[in-house]
Amino acid sequence: MHAVTPTLELRDVTKRYGHVAAPTDVDFTVTAGEVVALVGDNGAGKSTLVKAIAGSHRIDGGEILIDGGPVVIGSPTEASALGIETVYQDLALCDNLDVTANLYLGRERRRSRSLLLDQEGMQAHAAAVIADLAAHLPVLDKPVSALSGGQRQAIAVSRAALWGSRIVLLDEPTAALGVAQTVMVYDLIHRLRDRGLAVVVISHNMADVFAVADRITVLRLGRNAGEFRPGRDSTDDVVAAITGSRELDAAVRKENPR
């Protein structure tokens, strides 16, 4: 087997909250140009895993590898330095700042040989990236408080593209969105993938998972519970892995239509 080296790989990763082991010995990979969905029931440990990769939590066991080399991700800044960008379940935008300022949050550009912000340069570059992603965003110099949920999510996703990040993690990016806005965000995710980024999406919505992902990793009670492919496996297979009922009878199928 001559696999490409995964852009991001987790080996036996464990994170404990006191005595509660959330993710336990979890293996996970994602490769450049691939969208992997991470699914599992509430409390399965998905968000915890994302926070570990994003540098918000230290892991208690196992290792994280980037391009095959082990790394220690101690803070969100270190994660960004490694090219990891995270879009959180609860949006991490500053309502009082405009679109451009949010895109550049924490990485503001300065004019050469000066302490002053390069406001115009940032705005122009942001406009170019957003046009390139064909994201539907209105004027870039309005506070984001005036935007819709989908537009706000689009900003959060575009931020990843703007930074030339290599790994993008999205924790339930469409949880609060309507149908059209969900499609818009998934379009954006596909565009990131087509640019060669490695994308990880967490979702509870099986229809969306099958629409957006190339591969599906299931977590159950903090442990790996199977790998699936949308073309090969059915929704029922994935739901069975999530709920832990491998022999799926008709009754369960009815209770979990997705």
Place this chain on the structure above:
Amino acid sequence: MNPSAVWTRTAASGTATVVLGLVVVWGFFQSLNDNFLSARNLSNLLLQIAVLGTLAVGMVIVLILGEIDLSIGAIAGVSAAVLAQLITGHGWPAWAAIASALLLGAAIGVLHGTIIAAVGIPSFIITLAGLLVWQGVQLWLVGDGGQIPIRDSAIRSIASSYLVPAFGWVLAVLVIAGFAGVRLLRRTRRVRNQLAVRTPAAEAATVAGVAVVVLAITWTLNSYFGIPWVFVLLLGLAAAGGVLMTGTNFGRHVYAIGGNREAARRAGIPVRRTVVLVFALISAIAALAGIIEASRQFSASNALGGGTLQLNAIAAAVIGGTSLFGGRGRVHQAVLGALVVGSVQNGLDLLGEPAAVKNIATGVILVVAVVLDALGRRRRAL
């Protein structure tokens, strides 16, 4: 467009709102006493608001961060006491005493900021405790006499000297030219980056509007003693604060933390360091206010920085359109807010009203401004 939309739009452009408030206040007092808008009284007004405006500039910055500082009056008091002790008690030269007072202010701010950022205690509590502590230190430094006189002529001249009229005109022209130059540079950069620009006529109108205001102020003040030196100092401070807050990384981070602290942290902004720096900065500004007040009084008294000054600074910031909820506000509007608060006090003085009425009026204005702020926030949240 319905009236409420119009109102919202006006409220959004905070400067317009506070200017409108100022016009109303000035119109009211002028109609009751036609000395109010005299050159002499306006000049006095500017001297009176120098300390308040300085404190308000600092208050705006800390409010944008989403914190508050209840100790800046006390820091002004203790810094003035140190200044006076060093000069009168130990014979230090003015510059060394001023530098020491400013450094002391900054050090107090670092202490407050470190406790707030490292332990995560609300700034409200820490600075309230700071208020007591520093007022105590101030009383102790000033001693039984109740005040320390300052005879140093350099210190005394800070708050009592005026620019020679000719120099006032030169300064006015420089300010206008600087404003026009900055706008032109910004326009050039926008064109170079292919961003939308306003029409040249609209730009010219803005510059002309500013020129008229600057020349009118200069003319009025020059018809009395000239532009008060402290007013130039205040405008310089506000301009520097404005550039810091809207033109630099640091300022952008302060706005971001005030808007959404968690988002700022996740974006890699050094939240704790920024909090400590803000408290250091505004405490140094408070020390500057203390020096100016000592210069006005020719002494450092044990009452300096006390009384209603602290609350007036909050009132000035909020009236100037700064939100108590963090993330929103402009430094230059602090000067306008201070002008409103100062005008009400000056006007009531002119009408011979007692301190009781002044306190009640300021309190009512503060409540009105805060209520408008809360309503505006609710409307944005909808």
